[in-house]
Amino acid sequence: MKILIIEDEVELLISISNFLTRETFICELAESYAKADDKLAIYEYDIILLDITLPDGNGIELLRSIKKHQKKAGVIIISAKNSLDDKIKGLDLGADDYITKPFYLSELNSRIKAVLRRKQFDGTSILTYNEISVNTESRTVIIKGSAIILTKKEYDLLLFFIINKNRVLTKEAIAEHLWEDSIDMADTYDFIYTHLNNLRKKIRAAGGADYIKTLYGMGYKFTDQ
Amino acid sequence: MKFLKKINLNYLIPLTLVLLIVSVAGYFILRIIITYGAKERLLSKEYLVEQQIKNTGEIPNLHPVIEVQKTEIKPDINPSFKKVTIWNEMEKEDEKFIEYSSGINIGSSWYIVKIRQSSFENEDILLILALTLFILLLSAFMISFLSARRMNRTVWSGFERNLHEIENYSLRINKDISLERSDIEEFERLNIAVRDFTSRLKSDYLMLKEFTENASHEIQTPLSVALMNLEEILQHDIKEDVFKKVVTVINSLKRLTKLNQSLILLAKIDNMQFEKDTEISLNEIILRKKEDLSAFIDAKNLDVEIRDEGNFLIRMDVYLSEILIGNLFTNAVDHNITNGIIRVFIKPGFLQICNTGENHALTDKNIFNRFVSGNKKSPGLGLAIVRQICETHNLDVHYVKDELHCFTIRIKT
Numbered sequence: 001m002k003i004l005i006i007e008d009e010v011e012l013l014i015s016i017s018n019f020l021t022r023e024t025f026i027c028e029l030a031e032s033y034a035k036a037d038d039k040l041a042i043y044e045y046d047i048i049l050l051d052i053t054l055p056d057g058n059g060i061e062l063l064r065s066i067k068k069h070q071k072k073a074g075v076i077i078i079s080a081k082n083s084l085d086d087k088i089k090g091l092d093l094g095a096d097d098y099i100t101k102p103f104y105l106s107e108l109n110s111r112i113k114a115v116l117r118r119k120q121f122d123g124t125s126i127l128t129y130n131e132i133s134v135n136t137e138s139r140t141v142i143i144k145g146s147a148i149i150l151t152k153k154e155y156d157l158l159l160f161f162i163i164n165k166n167r168v169l170t171k172e173a174i175a176e177h178l179w180e181d182s183i184d185m186a187d188t189y190d191f192i193y194t195h196l197n198n199l200r201k202k203i204r205a206a207g208g209a210d211y212i213k214t215l216y217g218m219g220y221k222f223t224d225q
Numbered sequence: 226m227k228f229l230k231k232i233n234l235n236y237l238i239p240l241t242l243v244l245l246i247v248s249v250a251g252y253f254i255l256r257i258i259i260t261y262g263a264k265e266r267l268l269s270k271e272y273l274v275e276q277q278i279k280n281t282g283e284i285p286n287l288h289p290v291i292e293v294q295k296t297e298i299k300p301d302i303n304p305s306f307k308k309v310t311i312w313n314e315m316e317k318e319d320e321k322f323i324e325y326s327s328g329i330n331i332g333s334s335w336y337i338v339k340i341r342q343s344s345f346e347n348e349d350i351l352l353i354l355a356l357t358l359f360i361l362l363l364s365a366f367m368i369s370f371l372s373a374r375r376m377n378r379t380v381w382s383g384f385e386r387n388l389h390e391i392e393n394y395s396l397r398i399n400k401d402i403s404l405e406r407s408d409i410e411e412f413e414r415l416n417i418a419v420r421d422f423t424s425r426l427k428s429d430y431l432m433l434k435e436f437t438e439n440a441s442h443e444i445q446t447p448l449s450v451a452l453m454n455l456e457e458i459l460q461h462d463i464k465e466d467v468f469k470k471v472v473t474v475i476n477s478l479k480r481l482t483k484l485n486q487s488l489i490l491l492a493k494i495d496n497m498q499f500e501k502d503t504e505i506s507l508n509e510i511i512l513r514k515k516e517d518l519s520a521f522i523d524a525k526n527l528d529v530e531i532r533d534e535g536n537f538l539i540r541m542d543v544y545l546s547e548i549l550i551g552n553l554f555t556n557a558v559d560h561n562i563t564n565g566i567i568r569v570f571i572k573p574g575f576l577q578i579c580n581t582g583e584n585h586a587l588t589d590k591n592i593f594n595r596f597v598s599g600n601k602k603s604p605g606l607g608l609a610i611v612r613q614i615c616e617t618h619n620l621d622v623h624y625v626k627d628e629l630h631c632f633t634i635r636i637k638t
Contacts, residue, residue, distance in 0.1 A: 015450065105453055168459040170476075216465045
């Protein structure tokens with residue numbers, strides 16, 4: 001999977017690219033409008049991460065040219081502005097998703113995978129992790145051949161874990177993924193705990209292993225190691 | 226004290242004094258003049274009487290005006306004026322006279338001459354004159370008083386309008402102050418001073434606002450870099466205490482981010498960067514928010530009752546309407562107690578959200594202020610945003626704490 005990251009802040013560019021490389025993506029970097037334009041003319045990408053505020057040009061313009069020349073690519077807009085206008089404009093112009101700075105890398109990962117699934121680049125909508133298999137189209141989970149019934153939040157949680165397997169996730173990152181940042185309440189974390197426990201119970205009841213490791217009471221990791 | 230009242234007091238008191246003094250003094254002066262004239266006339270009459278006796282030998286007698294009495298010896302009278310009262314047979318009353326009496330010598334005879342003039346007429350004239358003076362002065366004062374009052378209405382009306390404009394002026398509304406031109410120099414000077422002052426304030430305000438907005442945006446990028454790197458540190462095999470510290474730092478930075486986003490949002494509402502472009506039914510949003518927050522509502526076992534008596538429609542940006550209702554509803558859930566209640570009452574132009582909750586010292590006056598919060602975890606911008614949205618959308622928002630904590634929004638009439 002080839003990703004083009006267009007981001008003028010070099011530090012951010014390197015962090016994102018390091019992370020995505022580890023996630024086995026092939027990353028190309030562009031820190032300016034001109035560079036991005038050059039690359040887009042030559043190569044084909046599966047995913048393009050586009051920061052719409054670039055010093056030498058408007059990211060929205062770039063989006064237009066992407067949609068013309070790279071019809072297959074999934075585009076995720078990265079913006080420093082939590083602005084609905086930009087979001088609607090971006091999505092109208094054919095962007096697949098919109099993420100506001102600052103974001104968790106695990107969240108970015110989850111968004112990229114969601115776009116890839118939608119675009120069907122993997123050729124499948126089935127995600128498997130050992131004995132757990134998730135059908136993202138029908139939103140069903142099958143463990144050792146039998147389906148388990150999950151609530152929406154439990155399903156979202158499981159998917160988030162599988163996509164970010166072997167990665168430490170803080171409670172906050174999970175909360176933000178499940179409820180977005182519009183809900184900023186004191187007792188959010190208790191719910192994560194409840195949902196997590198229910199999810200664990202359901203997986204175990206179906207004969208699955210408990211892959212969710214708690215880290216010092218502050219974070220979780222989905223792993224079989 | 227109103228300016229006019231002040232002026233009136235300042236000049237009416239001395240004017241009244243002057244009026245009294247001038248009238249009284251006028252009365253006395255006139256009296257002296259008239260008395261003097263009367264005496265002159267008496268003297269000239271005495272001369273006429275003397276001439277008549279000399280020329281004709283007739284002794285004129287015209288009671289009570291002229292009385293002449295012949296004596297043989299020189300009468301013991303010094304020529305003098307005095308006031309006398311004489312019975313008037315015709316009018317059956319006492320009449321006052323000024324009397325001049327003297328002894329004159331014609332040939333070998335002596336005469337006692339008493340010439341009188343009724344002082345009653347004099348007094349009358351005097352009174353009429355004094356009264357005329359008084360009325361004259363009084364009407365002059367009345368005219369100046371009334372014209373001052375009328376001038377107050379015309380001259381001050383421009384001033385009043387400008388004052389009203391200044392009272393209602395807000396820097397938040399991106400509009401120059403418009404003051405009515407005045408042909409009175411002092412007022413025009415004031416207008417110019419106010420205009421200069423507000424334009425200076427406005428440019429400072431805009432600069433500050435722009436600065437806040439730019440600073441807020443610029444802060445997002447370094448925050449992103451810091452958060453990403455910290456998230457990566459967590460992926461390494463690190464000790465518990467380091468792990469906890471990193472998570473604490475991440476959470477603090479996240480809070481800073483949220484705070485910053487709220488400030489950007491406030492600045493944007495301030496700057497009118499949201500269009501009132503969509504007809505929105507707040508009822509629908511309420512129902513959706515109840516659904517979104519169901520997990521939190523269930524966790525506290527809250528009893529939510531929504532009384533819907535018709536659509537509250539308003540033109541607003543979609544995103545802002547979500548934030549407005551979201552913040553209010555979240556507030557009602559977040560500050561609620563276990564097994565508490567939430568009562569929502571909505572009808573056209575009116576929305577009330579009430580909830581049970583802990584007692585606190587916040588009131589309608591300060592609960593909407595920035596960085597004022599009922600609990601320590603929230604930065605206290607949610608309700609500030611609510612107020613800001615209301616202020617820019619012709620809505621009144623109020624908080625009342627009774628048995629329940631109630632927030633009421635209604636369209637301004």
